[in-house]
Amino acid sequence: MSPARLLVPLIAIAAVAAGCGPKRQPGTAPVAPPPPVLVVLLPDPETQNTGRARVANEFGATDLASARAATRVIAGAAPPPVTTLSEAEVTRVFGAALAALPPPPRHFTLQFRFESDTLTAESTALVPEILKTVKSLPVPEVVVVGHTDTMGDRKANVALGLRRANTVREILATAGLARGTIEVTSHGEADPLIKTPDNRPEPRNRRVEITVR
Numbered sequence: 079m080s081p082a083r084l085l086v087p088l089i090a091i092a093a094v095a096a097g098c099g100p101k102r103q104p105g106t107a108p109v110a111p112p113p114p115v116l117v118v119l120l121p122d123p124e125t126q127n128t129g130r131a132r133v134a135n136e137f138g139a140t141d142l143a144s145a146r147a148a149t150r151v152i153a154g155a156a157p158p159p160v161t162t163l164s165e166a167e168v169t170r171v172f173g174a175a176l177a178a179l180p181p182p183p184r185h186f187t188l189q190f191r192f193e194s195d196t197l198t199a200e201s202t203a204l205v206p207e208i209l210k211t212v213k214s215l216p217v218p219e220v221v222v223v224g225h226t227d228t229m230g231d232r233k234a235n236v237a238l239g240l241r242r243a244n245t246v247r248e249i250l251a252t253a254g255l256a257r258g259t260i261e262v263t264s265h266g267e268a269d270p271l272i273k274t275p276d277n278r279p280e281p282r283n284r285r286v287e288i289t290v291r
Contacts, residue, residue: 111153118148118163118172124182133157183291184211188246190284193229195241209253211290218255219291222246224264227283228276232267239264246286 119131119142131142133149138156140149146163163171186208188201197205212218224239243262251257270283 114153115151116148116171117142117151118146118168119144120168120172121145123179180291181215183289186211186288186290188286188288189281190242190286192279192281192284193238195238195245197245205249208288208290209250212250212255213253215290217259219259219261220250220255221261221289222250222263223287224262224266225269225271225283225285225287226267227270227278227280228267228274229279230277236264236266239266242284242286246288 117131117133119128121128128143128145133140133142133151135151135157137154140157140160142149142160144162146165146168147160148163149157149160151157169176186204188204188208189198190196190201191198212220222243224241224243226235226239226242228235230238240262243264247257247260247262250260267283270280271285272280272282274280274283
């Protein structure tokens with residue numbers, strides 16, 4: 079019987095299996111133990127971080143801490159020492175499962191003019207790529223977050239960040255995306271890309287961050 083397999087495609091996920099098979103009742107035929115389970119730690123599709131995972135049963139435990147680190151859960155025994163699968167082995171064993179995963183989220187950043195909800199010329203040129211990404215998904219989910227630099231009043235900057243986010247939503251809606259699928263919010267000056275003192279102009283903080291999934 080070929081061993082059963084378990085794919086762990088995200089960071090910090092531990093797989094735990096029972097340590098023994100069902101107990102045999104008097105007068106019944108022996109029960110075959112469950113097949114081994116292969117556990118492999120793969121990088122997160124979006125961040126490429128690997129994280130860690132612990133594979134354990136009542137007989138022992140082992141830690142997976144690197145890309146493609148692998149062990150097995152075997153009935154009645156501790157997990158064996160960690161090995162590392164090649165990329166070809168991962169593709170052979172898990173290729174179909176990996177192909178079935180949804181694509182990782184895409185992230186975009188658009189910059190805005192000083193104290194304005196108008197895109198810079200460079201960011202305007204990025205809009206077609208964003209629209210292409212959104213339209214390539216059958217049911218897209220879009221999160222739009224507006225940001226400002228530290229110039230001016232905090233409350234006013236929250237409002238300015240929201241205007242910037244709504245500007246992007248209108249661009250997407252005009253291209254055919256339903257407004258209800260676009261989540262809009264503002265962080266104002268509270269989440270700067272580049273930390274600065276108060277009332278310091280910083281063009282890189284005057285932005286909208288877009289996540290498409």
